[in-house]
Amino acid sequence: xxxxxxxxxxxxxxxxxxxFAFKALFxxxxxxMWLTQLLVLPLFQMAFFxxxxxxxxxxxxxVAFIAVGNxxxxxxxxxxxxxxxxxxxxxxxxxxxxIIVTPANRFPLFLGRAMFQILNSMATVIVGLFYASNIFGxxxxxxxxxALAVVILVTSVAMTGFGLMLGSVGLFLRTAMIIANIFLFIxxxxxxxxxxxxxxxxxxxxxxxxxxMTYGTMAARAAVQGSNIIELGPLVLQEIGAGAGSILVGYLxxxxxxALARRRGTFEEF
Amino acid sequence: MTRLQTISGSFRMSLLxxxxxxxxxxxxxIAPFVFTIVALxxxxxxxxxxxxxxxxxxxxxxxxxxxxxxxxxALAFDRWNGxxxxxxxxxxxxxxxxxxxxxxxxxxxxxxxxAIVLVVAIGYGTLFVVANPVLFILALILTxxxxxxxxxxxxxxxxxxxxxxxxxxxxxxxxxxxTGSMFPIxxxxxxxxxxxxxxxxxxxxxxxxxxxDATYTGLGFGYWTxxxxxxxxxxxxxxxxxxxxxxxxxxxxxxxxxxxY
Numbered sequence: 001x002x003x004x005x006x007x008x009x010x011x012x013x014x015x016x017x018x019x020f021a022f023k024a025l026f027x028x029x030x031x032x033m034w035l036t037q038l039l040v041l042p043l044f045q046m047a048f049f050x051x052x053x054x055x056x057x058x059x060x061x062x063v064a065f066i067a068v069g070n071x072x073x074x075x076x077x078x079x080x081x082x083x084x085x086x087x088x089x090x091x092x093x094x095x096x097x098x099i100i101v102t103p104a105n106r107f108p109l110f111l112g113r114a115m116f117q118i119l120n121s122m123a124t125v126i127v128g129l130f131y132a133s134n135i136f137g138x139x140x141x142x143x144x145x146x147a148l149a150v151v152i153l154v155t156s157v158a159m160t161g162f163g164l165m166l167g168s169v170g171l172f173l174r175t176a177m178i179i180a181n182i183f184l185f186i187x188x189x190x191x192x193x194x195x196x197x198x199x200x201x202x203x204x205x206x207x208x209x210x211x212x213m214t215y216g217t218m219a220a221r222a223a224v225q226g227s228n229i230i231e232l233g234p235l236v237l238q239e240i241g242a243g244a245g246s247i248l249v250g251y252l253x254x255x256x257x258x259a260l261a262r263r264r265g266t267f268e269e270f
Numbered sequence: 271m272t273r274l275q276t277i278s279g280s281f282r283m284s285l286l287x288x289x290x291x292x293x294x295x296x297x298x299x300i301a302p303f304v305f306t307i308v309a310l311x312x313x314x315x316x317x318x319x320x321x322x323x324x325x326x327x328x329x330x331x332x333x334x335x336x337x338x339x340x341x342x343x344a345l346a347f348d349r350w351n352g353x354x355x356x357x358x359x360x361x362x363x364x365x366x367x368x369x370x371x372x373x374x375x376x377x378x379x380x381x382x383x384x385a386i387v388l389v390v391a392i393g394y395g396t397l398f399v400v401a402n403p404v405l406f407i408l409a410l411i412l413t414x415x416x417x418x419x420x421x422x423x424x425x426x427x428x429x430x431x432x433x434x435x436x437x438x439x440x441x442x443x444x445x446x447x448x449t450g451s452m453f454p455i456x457x458x459x460x461x462x463x464x465x466x467x468x469x470x471x472x473x474x475x476x477x478x479x480x481x482x483d484a485t486y487t488g489l490g491f492g493y494w495t496x497x498x499x500x501x502x503x504x505x506x507x508x509x510x511x512x513x514x515x516x517x518x519x520x521x522x523x524x525x526x527x528x529x530x531y
Contacts, residue, residue: 033436037436044447048443051453052452055320055453178297185305189304
C-alpha cells in the first residue's frame with residue numbers, strides 16, 4: 001500500500017494541531033470580536049502615527065512611509081503577541097504537561113498551533129494597506145500587487161517564526177506575556193516602521209536587521225512604489241533568512257527550555 | 271464606613287498583588303514608553319513647546335495604559351484564578367471592590383506616568399519644565415480620576431465578556447488618538463471632534479498643557495473651564511459605571527455566565 005503525505009507523522013501533527021488551535025481560539029473568542037479587532041487595531045495604530053507625523057510636518061511628507069510601515073507592523077499583534085503566548089496559554093489552561101508527555105514532534109506541533117496566526121497576520125496587513133490607501137491617502141497607483149502579496153506572505157510567516165522563538169521562553173518562565181508585550185511594540189522603534197533604521201544609534205542597528213519585520217517594511221514600501229518581485233529579491237531573501245534563523249534558534253531554545261523546565265519542575269508554574 | 275472599608279481593603283489587596291509580581295507593570299508601560307520615544311524621534315529639533323506634547327502625552331498614555339489593563343484584568347484574573355465567585359459572594363457590592371482596585375491602578379498609573387517622564391528626561395535629554403506646578407498637579411490628579419472612572423465604566427463591560435483581554439487591547443489606541451494625547455485634536459477629522467470633546471481626558475491633558483506651558487493656547491477654553499469639564503465628565507462616568515455594575519452584576523448572576531472564560 002502506497003503511503004501518502006497524510007500518513008507522514010509531522011504532516012498529520014501539523015494539521016491536527018492547526019485545526020485544534022483554530023477550534024480552541026474560537027471557543028472563547030466570538031467571530032464578531034475577532035473581526036472587530038481585525039478592523040480596529042490597524043485603523044487606530046495607523047491613525048496615531050499618521051496624525052503625529054502630520055503634526056510634525058503639516059505637508060504630509062512622511063505619511064506614506066508611516067502608513068505603510070504601520071500597516072505591516074500591526075500584524076505583530078497576531079504574529080508576535082498571540083504566537084509568543086502559545087506556550088503560556090497552554091500553561092493557563094492546564095494542558096502544557098499533557099502536550100509535553102506526548103511523543104509528538106514539537107516542531108510541527110507548535111508550528112501548527114501558530115498556523116492560524118499566519119493567516120490572521122496576512123489579513124491584518126491587507127486591512128492596514130486598505131486603510132493606507134483609502135483613509136490616509138497613500139498613492140498605490142504604481143503598486144506591484146504580486147510583489148506586495150509575496151512580501152505580506154513572507155513577512156507573516158517570518159514574523160510568526162520570530163514569535164515562536166520568543167514563545168519558547170514561556171516554557172521555562174512563568175509567562176511569556178511580558179516578552180510578548182515588549183516585542184509587540186519595540187518593532188515600532190527599531191524596525192524602520194516610523195523612521196528609517198539609519199536614524200537609530202549604530203549599536204542598535206544590528207538588532208533591527210535581526211528582525212524580519214525590518215526587511216518587510218522596506219520591501220512593502222518598495223512594492224507600493226512599483227518595484228517588482230525580481231527587484232525585491234535580495235530584500236525578500238534576507239527576510240526569509242531572518243525568519244528561518246528565528247525558527248531554527250526558536251526550536252533549539254524550545255528543546256533547551258523544555259529540558260530545563262523538566263529538570264526544575266516549572267512546567268506548571270504561572 | 272463599610273463602603274470605605276471595602277474600598278481600602280480592595281485597594282490594599284490590589285497593591286499587594288502587584289508587589290508580589292511587579293513584572294506586570296511592563297505590559298502597561300511599554301506601549302506609552304515606545305510611543306513617546308518614537309514621537310521624540312519624529313519631532314526631531316522642534317521647539318520645546320511641541321516636545322511637551324510628546325512628554326505629557328506619554329505620561330497620560332502611561333496612566334491610561336495602567337488603568338485600562340488594570341480594569342480589564344481586574345476580574346479576568348479572578349476568573350482565571352477561580353476566585354471570582356468568592357468576590358461576588360461577599361456582602362460588599364462589586365462596584366466598591368472595583369473602586370478600590372481602580373484606585374490602586376490609578377496610583378500605579380501615576381508612577382507609570384512619572385517613570386515615562388523621568389526616563390525620557392534622563393535618556394533623551396528633554397527637560398520638562400512646568401510653568402505652574404500647583405495647577406499642573408491639580409490637573410494631573412483630576413485627569414487620573416477621569417481615566418480611572420472611565421476604566422470603571424469599561425470594567426463593567428468586561429464582566430459580561432469572556433474576551434476582556436481582546437477588548438483591552440482594542441481600547442488602548444482609540445483613547446490615545448481620540449484624546450489627542452500627542453497632537454492637537456484639530457488634526458483629526460471634523461466628525462470625530464464631538465467624540466474627542468466628550469472624553470474627560472481630552473480636557474484633562476489640555477489643562478495640563480495650559481499649566482505646563484504659559485504660551486499654550488490649546489482648545490481655547492482656558493485652564494479652569496477645562497478643569498470643570500474634567501470634573502463633570504468624571505462624575506458622569508462614575509454614575510454610569512455605578513449603574514452599569516448593578517445591571518451587569520444582576521445579569522451575570524441570572525445567566526450564570528460569571529465563571530465562563
